[in-house]
Amino acid sequence: MKPRRAAPTIALLSTAVLSITLYSTSPAAALAHYDHGSLSTPIPTITFTKVLHKPWEQYHHYKFEDLASYDGVNYKCIQAHPSFPGWEPPNVPTLWQRL
Incomplete structure (x- = not known):
């Protein structure tokens, strides 16, 4: 049985966006169902993306x-x-x- 994927959580922290993908099973259950020989099995990830404001302009x-x-x-x-x-x-x- 594959772990069920929960909805991604996105939170704005200062000027960075933090996105976390969570799974609804325990870590042990997730590891038991993880196919160690396959790269297609999803694993939790954390991604930071910097949000830039409007570019600085001359004569503004x-x-x-x-x-x-x-x-x-x-x-x-x-x-x-x-x-x-x-x-x-x-x-x-x-x-x-x-x-």
């Missing part, structure tokens, strides 16, 4: 607490300002907080 007016991403990193605006070349979030920590 950012308001306090606006969110933007730059080079794969999320930032929060901590002071309203217009953006100019050279004012990328990692270059001006007085305007952006890394998340």
Whole structure:
């Protein structure tokens, strides 16, 4: 008898998505039914996926607490300002907080 698969659980943690696939049997029962010679038998997995905000733009007016991403990193605006070349979030920590 195969373990029954429960619905995946997805939870938002800060800026990452955590998804967990659970099975409704005990670990011992799941191992007893697991075919160790086959890769087609599903096993529980945990996957993290980073969620990026809208990309940072030049010549855009950012308001306090606006969110933007730059080079794969999320930032929060901590002071309203217009953006100019050279004012990328990692270059001006007085305007952006890394998340």
